[in-house]
């Protein structure tokens with residue numbers, strides 16, 4: 001399926017004026033990141049820190065610097081790992097995302113999912129409620145729009161029979177885009193708390209819940225991330241290099 005073909009042309013963001021950029025002192029970077037070689041990019045852990053915003057920015061920059069070739073190779077390696085996972089092989093309803101900003105690309109999995117009769121869902125920013133997601137069935141005729149973060153998502157304004165939402169608890173597997181992760185299974189997302197809020201119910205011991213699988217490039221692994229009380233626990237983290245089962249939570 002062509003993801004991008006139906007998309008509206010991108011508009012460039014307004015640039016900050018040079019004079020403003022010169023007048024505003026740049027904050028001291030806590031994680032100076034010199035340009036990395038391809039090998040270094042995928043193996044250097046960043047230091048532990050509680051400065052989530054700075055870490056988020058640096059990790060986002062890190063994944064953005066991957067070449068198209070590295071991106072494609074990482075995506076294929078990720079897909080090969082995902083296809084082996086029992087929760088995904090068993091699943092009927094699978095949520096993934098359209099990659100932005102250097103995120104590892106899970107969409108080559110879609111053909112495999114469809115061949116096995118599985119239904120694929122995409123996150124949509126939930127209207128009127130603060131930072132929560134809906135999940136909408138993604139079909140060949142789903143009309144797409146850009147949301148306020150300029151991420152492509154299904155258009156909620158299309159006619160009722162073409163828009164099919166699923167309750168988050170009814171999903172079998174959710175592939176969650178990570179900005180960072182550590183070996184304990186702690187995660188760093190985009191900072192909106194969208195996935196944390198939407199899947200907060202998954203921390204309760206009873207009731208149905210999807211398998212939450214964080215996905216990222218190997219170079220997004222850091223030594224240690226602090227656990228926040230509201231962080232949803234992941235069942236697995238899969239990168240292009242490893243499949244990680246978080247041993248303990250809240251450690």
Ligand SMILES: Nc1nc2c(c(=O)[nH]1)N(C=O)[C@@H](CNc1ccc(C(=O)N[C@@H](CCC(=O)O)C(=O)O)cc1)CN2
Nearest residue numbers: 097098099100103123149151177189190191192194195
């Ligand atoms: N591909 C993809 N789709 C996704 C997510 C994601 O992480 N990746 N989301 C996962 O949650 C949701 C969108 N969440 C987002 C949260 C913050 C920003 C963001 O760019 N924040 C800016 C500040 C924006 C502002 O408030 O002006 C920033 O961090 O600089 C983008 C998306 C739903 N769709």
Ligand SMILES: Nc1ncnc2c1ncn2[C@@H]1O[C@H](COP(=O)(O)OP(=O)(O)OP(=O)(O)O)[C@@H](O)[C@H]1O
Nearest residue numbers: 187188189190191192193194195196197200228230
């Ligand atoms: N279940 C929740 N209920 C209310 N607020 C929440 C909940 N989960 C997270 N938040 C709030 O969302 C904000 C962002 O959280 P955090 O920095 O952990 O985001 P993130 O995990 O990077 O983002 P995401 O969940 O979208 O991937 C925090 O201010 C946090 O208090």
